[in-house]
Amino acid sequence: MKNLLRYIITRILLTIPMIFILLTLVFVILRIMPGDPVSAMLGAHAPEEVIEQKKEELGLNKPIIIQYINYMNKLLHFDLGESMIFKQKVIVPIREKLPATIELTFFGMFFTLLFGIFPGAYAASRRRKGRDFAIRIYANVVYCIPVYWMGLMLQLILGIWLGWFPIAGRVNARILVSTFERTGFYTLDTLLAGNLYAFGDVMLHLFLPSLTLGIVLSGIFVRLTRANMLDVLKSEYILSARARGIPERKIVYKHALKNAFIPVLTMLGLQFALLLAGAILTEMTFSWPGIGRLLMERIYLRDYPTIQGVIVVFALFVSIVSLIVDILYAMVDPRVKY
Amino acid sequence: MNKPILEIKNLCIDYPISIGTVHAVEDVSIILNKGEVLGLVGESGCGKSTLGLSLLKLIRPPGKVSGGEILYRGKDVLKMSGSEMLKFRGQNIAMVFQNPLTSLNPLFKVKDQFLETIHYHKPEIKQEEAVRMSENILESLGIDKERMHDYPHQLSGGMRQRIMIGLGLIMQPDILVADEPTTSLDVIVEAGFIDLLNRLRERFNLTIILITHNLGLVAEIADRVVVMYGGRIMEVGSADNIFSRPLHPYTFGLINCIPNIELEQKELITMPGNPPDLVNPPPGCRFAPRCPKVMDICKEEVPEVKEYNGRKVACRLY
Numbered sequence: 001m002k003n004l005l006r007y008i009i010t011r012i013l014l015t016i017p018m019i020f021i022l023l024t025l026v027f028v029i030l031r032i033m034p035g036d037p038v039s040a041m042l043g044a045h046a047p048e049e050v051i052e053q054k055k056e057e058l059g060l061n062k063p064i065i066i067q068y069i070n071y072m073n074k075l076l077h078f079d080l081g082e083s084m085i086f087k088q089k090v091i092v093p094i095r096e097k098l099p100a101t102i103e104l105t106f107f108g109m110f111f112t113l114l115f116g117i118f119p120g121a122y123a124a125s126r127r128r129k130g131r132d133f134a135i136r137i138y139a140n141v142v143y144c145i146p147v148y149w150m151g152l153m154l155q156l157i158l159g160i161w162l163g164w165f166p167i168a169g170r171v172n173a174r175i176l177v178s179t180f181e182r183t184g185f186y187t188l189d190t191l192l193a194g195n196l197y198a199f200g201d202v203m204l205h206l207f208l209p210s211l212t213l214g215i216v217l218s219g220i221f222v223r224l225t226r227a228n229m230l231d232v233l234k235s236e237y238i239l240s241a242r243a244r245g246i247p248e249r250k251i252v253y254k255h256a257l258k259n260a261f262i263p264v265l266t267m268l269g270l271q272f273a274l275l276l277a278g279a280i281l282t283e284m285t286f287s288w289p290g291i292g293r294l295l296m297e298r299i300y301l302r303d304y305p306t307i308q309g310v311i312v313v314f315a316l317f318v319s320i321v322s323l324i325v326d327i328l329y330a331m332v333d334p335r336v337k338y
Numbered sequence: 339m340n341k342p343i344l345e346i347k348n349l350c351i352d353y354p355i356s357i358g359t360v361h362a363v364e365d366v367s368i369i370l371n372k373g374e375v376l377g378l379v380g381e382s383g384c385g386k387s388t389l390g391l392s393l394l395k396l397i398r399p400p401g402k403v404s405g406g407e408i409l410y411r412g413k414d415v416l417k418m419s420g421s422e423m424l425k426f427r428g429q430n431i432a433m434v435f436q437n438p439l440t441s442l443n444p445l446f447k448v449k450d451q452f453l454e455t456i457h458y459h460k461p462e463i464k465q466e467e468a469v470r471m472s473e474n475i476l477e478s479l480g481i482d483k484e485r486m487h488d489y490p491h492q493l494s495g496g497m498r499q500r501i502m503i504g505l506g507l508i509m510q511p512d513i514l515v516a517d518e519p520t521t522s523l524d525v526i527v528e529a530g531f532i533d534l535l536n537r538l539r540e541r542f543n544l545t546i547i548l549i550t551h552n553l554g555l556v557a558e559i560a561d562r563v564v565v566m567y568g569g570r571i572m573e574v575g576s577a578d579n580i581f582s583r584p585l586h587p588y589t590f591g592l593i594n595c596i597p598n599i600e601l602e603q604k605e606l607i608t609m610p611g612n613p614p615d616l617v618n619p620p621p622g623c624r625f626a627p628r629c630p631k632v633m634d635i636c637k638e639e640v641p642e643v644k645e646y647n648g649r650k651v652a653c654r655l656y
Contacts, residue, residue, distance in 0.1 A: 235440060236435050236436070236437055236440045236441045237440060237441055237442055237443040237444070239396065239435060239441075240433075240434075240435060240441045240442070240502065240505070241443065242394075242396055242427070243394055243396060243427055243428075243432065243433040243435075243506070244427060244428045244432070244455045244505060244506065245423075245424045245425060245426070245427035245428030245429065245455070245458060245459060245509075246424075246454065246455065246458055247424060247458060250454075250458070255443050255446075258445050259443070259444070259445055332445070333444075333445065334444070334445065334489040334491070335444060335489070335491050
């Protein structure tokens with residue numbers, strides 16, 4: 001337990017230089033990129049002196065290195081600064097929109113595992129049979145499909161033609177969010193408020209975006225699980241279990257899958273960044289008010305501090321998830337010790 | 339004479355591969371009597387492990403039995419249904435494999451692997467009873483019952499080997515198939531293992547099939563020996579006869595290859611040539627190309643296994 005704590009602390013300390021490097025890169029790239037917040041706000045035909053005045057107001061007339069030092073100094077005091085476009089602290093929209101993204105990625109991950117791991121394990125147990133080929137084709141196809149196209153198709157089929165699911169937003173406009181909103185996690189808030197009707201509506205809204213994200217990412221997990229399962233099914237402990245008369249279903253889904261899951265879990269930690277990237281596109285497609293959409297909007301506006309702030313949050317998110325994955329790892333595999 | 343417990347009749351096993359078919363086991367007949375230890379010897383790739391696996395119907399696809407029968411107390415194992423087979427494995431026959439280090443699932447405690455095995459065979463047995471059964475068998479194998487709560491990686495190779503045997507014997511089968519059980523053990527653990535097999539044999543009235551290329555091990559505990567070469571039986575006889583008066587030139591060569599520290603030989607004696615290609619086997623005797631006593635007819639016709647002085651041998655010399 002003490003070792004685990006030490007491991008967690010080391011990992012957290014390691015994220016600090018990571019965020020520092022990432023942020024430096026983003027900081028520089030944003031300022032090299034054509035366009036800036038002032039021209040985004042005032043347009044191309046604004047008088048020179050107005051532009052200069054605005055630049056001075058935002059501190060953009062100072063040398064980049066000074067801007068950088070000022071920004072980092074604030075960050076060290078846990079201050080993400082203020083938006084250059086809106087009179088608003090950067091942390092405000094992030095705090096408001098982060099729960100939506102966490103909910104989306106959480107359910108997206110659920111669907112990824114559901115459509116990735118079980119079909120992968122099943123395909124391995126039916127190697128070279130018809131269903132194996134069918135599952136492998138599924139995996140390759142969904143792997144190639146762009147997230148937004150998948151989103152559009154699901155919106156069209158399940159949302160519009162069949163009319164089963166809403167295609168945009170987090171909750172029906174007729175449900176007053178203020179009646180239950182507390183943490184920002186609507187699934188949790190509606191349950192805490194005991195509003196089951198609203199909970200159902202929130203889940204319905206969550207379904208299509210997380211399904212989109214889950215299906216697209218499941219392809220990689222089908223292939224990974226299948227490959228690992230094939231390896232594990234060849235191992236001597238599986239042969240031994242068969243020789244003891246353990247039923248085949250238990251051998252595949254208990255003995256083999258648990259072993260094959262270990263590398264999949266590692267991959268899950270690594271793929272989480274991809275999941276977030278997918279989440280940005282999903283949020284755009286489904287008008288999902290998360291930080292992915294916030295990031296896109298603010299990139300158009302060249303709102304430097306907000307973009308940087310969202311990147312910091314993404315980086316933290318990814319490192320927290322990979323830390324959780326590492327801890328889970330030790331729980332699944334008794335041979336791993338920290 | 340009592341009825342044989344296991345009868346293998348004209349068994350053939352094929353593995354289709356891209357360039358043809360590997361005839362891994364061809365026309366093998368073996369009779370196994372209750373309580374005996376049968377040594378199955380031969381070099382790597384002679385089909386002995388495949389034969390062992392086929393007794394539990396565990397040949398890896400695309401390999402398949404292409405002919406013959408395996409009768410357990412008169413019932414054909416190869417015709418058993420799926421659920422009969424699950425009962426047969428574990429309750430009537432058990433198999434332990436080459437590498438004890440990789441034969442236990444690393445993610446489950448020893449105890450869970452025992453309880454699971456008992457549960458699938460006898461769901462009516464209560465957990466406490468199952469734990470007691472497992473403790474008993476572990477103690478009879480010389481393992482402290484506290485080790486039940488360990489994961490496989492916390493145990494030594496010898497312990498894992500004994501646990502494997504314990505898992506095999508927990509449902510009290512009559513037959514134990516041991517496939518190269520000592521290959522990865524050091525000599526001291528191996529000696530302990532021989533001792534253990536002998537004790538188990540008495541205690542559980544076990545019939546043991548010992549698949550190995552370790553002739554020393556066979557000499558130590560086998561009653562009868564089957565010598566295989568290129569998927570076929572070359573010679574069957576009592577361990578005494580096989581080792582002191584081998585009939586088949588192959589058996590003779592095999593025994594000659596055992597280094598003897600007492601003789602003043604400068605070099606290891608080896609057998610010239612390579613094991614036969616099992617996709618396109620030689621038309622006659624499998625051993626003919628390497629045989630020092632080869633005759634013309636050996637290269638044309640496969641010799642039948644025949645009786646000779648109360649022993650069995652497949653060679654034209656007799």
